[in-house]
Amino acid sequence: MSDLVVRAGKLDAADELAALRDRFVLDPVSDHAADTAGVYLDGNSLGVLPAVVPDRVADVVRRQWGELRIRSWEESGWWTAPERIGDRIAPLVGAAPGQIVVGDSTSVNVFKAVVAAVRMAREAGGDGRDEILVDATTFPTDGYIARSAARMTGCTLRPVDPAQVPGALSGRTAAVLLNHVDYRTGRLYDLPSLTAAVHAAGAYAVWDLCHSAGALPVGLDGHGVALAVGCTYKYLNGGPGSPAFLYVRRDLQDRFDSPLPGWNSHAEPFGMRPEYEPSAGATRGRVGTPDILSLLALEAALEVWDGVRIEAVRAKSLALTDFFLECVAAYVPAGRVESVTPYAHAERGSQVALRCPDAGDVMERLIARGVVGDFRHPDVLRFGFTPLYVGFADTERAARVLAETLAE
Template structure:
């Protein structure tokens, strides 16, 4: 299925200078200056943690020293802290094809997924025979864990069923209450057809919940057109909001006042500062808020999102595919004979913004290869059991970076530099 195909080799740049020429003509090249990138480092891990936007560092200093330091509690009103979840949510809405007022930011992806699953389940008529949360085996583990916990708490009423990713749309049936899927597979980069899977869910009478963690800021999205009931995603990957940045939750506008909040927290109350003893949910997406907004991290994410106001998402997608096409072709040409096997779809319609290669056992299963590559100044990541994973973030990544990254990978494989014992020692985070 993924046998090497070098039919595009004639389009490969002849040398590094040809890559530099492509970069000189790149309409997105100016955005690289918006990021504080370490000199000499090639960063191919923005699909795990985005780099530091210069605007975020400036904003955090201002929030700490001026808004918190001088403004103190007055900044909830004077600096607009109280409105940050909605303001950040609206910025994200513009990137995922959602209407203003349909997204709020805060909490983690896992917490928001729990809320989204509960919201979707609440739309099922009661009593109902629908008892299945349907997902796929390529879904991110935490999503499956959250669904497993929800099923356990249901006392046997709900069950999680997983199928192969390519079988997801065809597996929705009359027992399915909710289809839960991650749009882009975190391991392989395989991308679901959002419209087709959502249509299949709705045709069978089920609700749809999407996880956009590896999609938002990476591929063009039209969430509103899909008709999906709910979606979630994180702020620290392609959105560059910083480690542990707040996540987001989307609820379709026509459903927002119908779904009860799974976590009836203070900030989701209709009038939190009335301090009444009984909960009354706020109108709209704000009822999905729970606790006090994390102002420092929300401010960093808010600043990081400013760059997107001027980004052409179609141009971003074209460059993403060009970079990943180049990387795949160069690896298969220059690293041939070492057993690396592409697991990412070649088809542009099925590929997110990453490329993953499986490593054979005689390369240590991949982990030491990645550690040696990181030591050589190319940061990607390893995903068990044997994947070298590389993310392509067009706002700051260049064609020369791809050329240089593959050249360093080739050298590491040819010299067996990866077999140094220090590269075999497993760290806590891979």
């Protein structure tokens, strides 16, 4: 037995979060079969099913919808679900209650936030605010949405590297759309300093938290973030296509001018008046009828966070990714793969991305052997580490199987 296998066992035995694995539906592992068990390292794309969700969804379908029917909007709390679930997410991203609404997709919420940011910047600084900056390496949809928002608001769109944002800001800048963690490389960007720079220039930062919410402390309130969006199906384990969230800082809520006003964000939604009057608070971020089935599945999934500190999750995330990089260095011949994820903790999210010339083929073979990560074009192997259910033995096995696969 290698030293790394022994260390993995000791680390798992000392892990304060190890018992959380029982809150998820995972492949069964017996002592004699541990070395052949599957390892799921794709929680940065789709989180594992929390064990409480199936029965909760069955209740929503059979009792709330099947028996109570329309009464469930009041009796089962359907109507207040977007704000109630937002308040459940809030402590995981460092926000006080009343600032997050859940609903729609990440793309839709990015559109709302970017257009609203431009409108708020112009309200304060005039029409000369005619430029939107966007992370040049962003997930494609964010780029598409930013381009459409620029056309809609008469702005020009300028892609820039996040590190270059402070030097790119000017009196023309209205909004800056940034990713907290780069989806391809796992690089963590400096949210506090970039937010401060953007706001000092009279613009508004919009942060995409898809790869950080539920993986590390964000500190939205503490760092004065104006607007943020994030998905819930990765580290928050809300299920495929679960609704995204929108954060609007409390002091900006009365100025948040959504480009998608809907009856659900009306001050009197059942007044059915032709004139739109926005509601107060974070509910301005709502649009149409909430997607109740997926919302309530997400609400159940969030119960796995009961009693869990996000700081402990971050500590384990860094320990797992450190250990994985150490195991890769020990098992994989030098030069066969290259980490594009920073080694510095301050610059690392909760994934490790390895550059490999034949990455697509390698990932297919890894998945066939039970180690599930994913491939990003053209040459990146991505491994996401979700501390709530990934252990150190999983991590060692994944690195060892990677080495064996590369040697085939």
